[in-house]
Amino acid sequence: MPGEQQNTSELTVEELLHDAAVDSTDIEVFLNALTRLAVHNLSHPGEELLCGITLLRQKKASTVASSSDRAQKLDEIQYDYADGPCLKAAREQVLVHVPDLQEDARWPEYRETVLEEGVRSILGVPIAIGSGNAAGLNLYSDEKGRFDEEAVESAQQYARQASRALSLAVRLARHRDTEADLQAALESRTTVALAIGIIMGQNRCSHEEAFDLLKSASSSRNIKLRELAADLVASADPSSAGAHFDR
Template sequence: MPGENQDASKLTVEEFLHDAAVDNTDIEVFLHALLRLAVHNLSHPDEELLCGITLLRHKKAATVASSSDRAQRVDEIQYDYDDGPCLRAAREGDLVHVADVHEDARWPEYRPRVIEEGIRSILGVPIPIDSGDSAALNLYSNESHRFDEEAIESAQQYARQASRALSLAIRLARHRDAEANLEAALDSRTTVALAIGIIMGQNRCSQDEAFDLLRSASSSRNMKLRDLAADLVTSADPSTEGAHFDR
């Protein structure tokens, strides 16, 4: 973990998260490091908060990191109703504070279920990110009125400091996804080209004719072109002649 040899309380959030982003290429590892710091800085000595991060991508919500199994479970309750304090914080970009779950009339279906989990107060803090997605830091306490003005300001400041590093991590993840997609596309083109070469040799036809044969076979067999090409390349036998595809 970044900063293990240093006192975590002496690190600024930005210093810690910068180290985490540099040292970890997996966004999930990075986010768990973020939560460990959040719990360390925001909990009281006699109570450890539950903490999670909700990320909204393509209108789908998911907890991408949590401080415990219980935190994960509590986060997921709101997804069953597609609404809740932390989802709303992420979607609308505004802080959502539930001082006492028993006294808050919002989310009437969601509320009884978090009460069953022993939750008494909730704080949803939006994490601004510049990727077009949205996120929130989710804090849960077993105590009512747990989040006073000082705690709320600390959480907001933490979210502001964390946002740049979180945006960086998401951009890095997207860049890796794009690289993987490009590599897969290039592999697919290479496989199709090899398959066309095999068909040309076996059928003594032109490149265009070979591609038409491959495409026709793909349609008639209800297979993706790249999958059929991969099968042909894998099973190709140089001694075989006259391979034909049914149109």
């Protein structure tokens, strides 16, 4: 039955998106897969439906994924004008439907530029992801009136499915960024600690005195503390006195 087939399709889409979000180590890789899946599920046979995803993080908009170079270009035109249907959809979290760009008076300069690219209809679908972030699914077609009521509902349904996986991907990316920053900080502290130990051994001084020597050398040589520490550790030779830091 049609209803049963639709439920199976929805489940498959959600599973694919969830698995891609969990498995991906790069949010861009995941999102590119998401746009290709959107085109596959929402296009008619033989047509070129274009898809991009605008992600707003700290109020800055960028296309984090697109189904093609042309889709990427169409998204970036909006950023040039700082406004457009898909930016509005992402910023205000509202559905923005442009059945025929030729007849739409909104965004006049943007409209003329996009018409030159051959686009006639646009659909911007909000994707709610929370945590101060927002996104939009951007769909473009060279056919006017392409997004009828059924197409709009399908796109909204897909965006709802994608929102859960996209939210997960953003959280994972943030976690991985934090984890990488923490690891870098720990590595930096470890390197500094090793450098202090080397200076203590070379100069037979206290931990505090060794740290002061390291800071003084960093300042006088105009080199960051962690970089100077890394150089000292790298050049240290246990069989010799190595590079001394004189008091």
